[in-house]
Amino acid sequence: MKKKGLFFSFLLFILCxxxxxxxxxxxxxxKVEDFIPKGWKSVVVKKGDLNKDKIDDVVLVIQKNxxxxxxxxxxNTIFNYNPMAILVLFKNKNSQYNLVAKNENGFIVSKDKAxxxxxxxxxxxxxxxxxxxxxxxxxxxxxxxxRSEYVKGARVTEYIFRYQNNKFELIGLEYKYWxxxxxxxxxxxxxxNFSTKKLIGTKDISGVRTDETKIEKVExxxxxKDKYIxxxxxxxxxxxxxEKYDN
Numbered sequence: 001m002k003k004k005g006l007f008f009s010f011l012l013f014i015l016c017x018x019x020x021x022x023x024x025x026x027x028x029x030x031k032v033e034d035f036i037p038k039g040w041k042s043v044v045v046k047k048g049d050l051n052k053d054k055i056d057d058v059v060l061v062i063q064k065n066x067x068x069x070x071x072x073x074x075x076n077t078i079f080n081y082n083p084m085a086i087l088v089l090f091k092n093k094n095s096q097y098n099l100v101a102k103n104e105n106g107f108i109v110s111k112d113k114a115x116x117x118x119x120x121x122x123x124x125x126x127x128x129x130x131x132x133x134x135x136x137x138x139x140x141x142x143x144x145x146x147r148s149e150y151v152k153g154a155r156v157t158e159y160i161f162r163y164q165n166n167k168f169e170l171i172g173l174e175y176k177y178w179x180x181x182x183x184x185x186x187x188x189x190x191x192x193n194f195s196t197k198k199l200i201g202t203k204d205i206s207g208v209r210t211d212e213t214k215i216e217k218v219e220x221x222x223x224x225k226d227k228y229i230x231x232x233x234x235x236x237x238x239x240x241x242x243e244k245y246d247n
Contacts, residue, residue: 028099029096032045034097040064045059051090061135063084084109118150120146123146143158143161150179153179161230170227172191172195198221
């Protein structure tokens with residue numbers, strides 16, 4: 001009985017620890033700023049209608065500003081590893097904002113963390129510092145553009161969400177990857193539509209020193225059983241989706 005009691009005490013401690021790490025965001029507020037916790041800062045505020053009521057809603061990207069998460073390298077470069085979060089706020093006719101979605105699970109990481117660990121992070125299509133371009137609200141959909149840099153290549157993913165069934169569900173994924181080695185250049189592009197349950201892809205492998213070229217195309221129906229929600233997306237969700245359906 002004593003060991004059982006110790007186990008439950010330890011489990012309770014772990015659960016409480018996770019709760020302490022999570023931020024308490026309000027469900028409703030009159031200002032966007034009210035959703036930014038103390039010790040955090042705004043990175044992107046993107047406006048647009050996401051629920052067809054002709055009222056501009058808000059996609060808010062915030063980042064913690066804790067000195068403990070800054071590190072200095074040997075050449076005195078400062079790296080910011082502070083966590084980031086994405087919130088989606090619906091604005092009603094009374095000008096009140098309602099929190100309808102949030103992700104603080106590490107789906108999006110800081111630019112420096114992404115660079116060091118070769119992870120995806122929000123990226124402007126113009127490759128400039130304006131991260132507001134990484135978020136696009138179009139045809140009632142929320143589109144997030146991410147990028148991961150490698151030594152001789154890169155990966156770009158666009159996640160397309162739509163508000164349905166009272167949550168933001170992933171309805172599309174656009175993926176591009178290219179890499180150059182000593183002998184070959186690889187260019188891969190995949191498009192997955194979860195509404196039509198279709199996957200279209202192209203893989204182009206070209207010789208760097210030769211004229212050898214190999215192009216593979218795929219177009220197939222996919223058996224979609226899982227639903228991917230903005231709130232529960234993780235850093236590796238996109239890769240897992242590709243691994244699951246590209247076989």
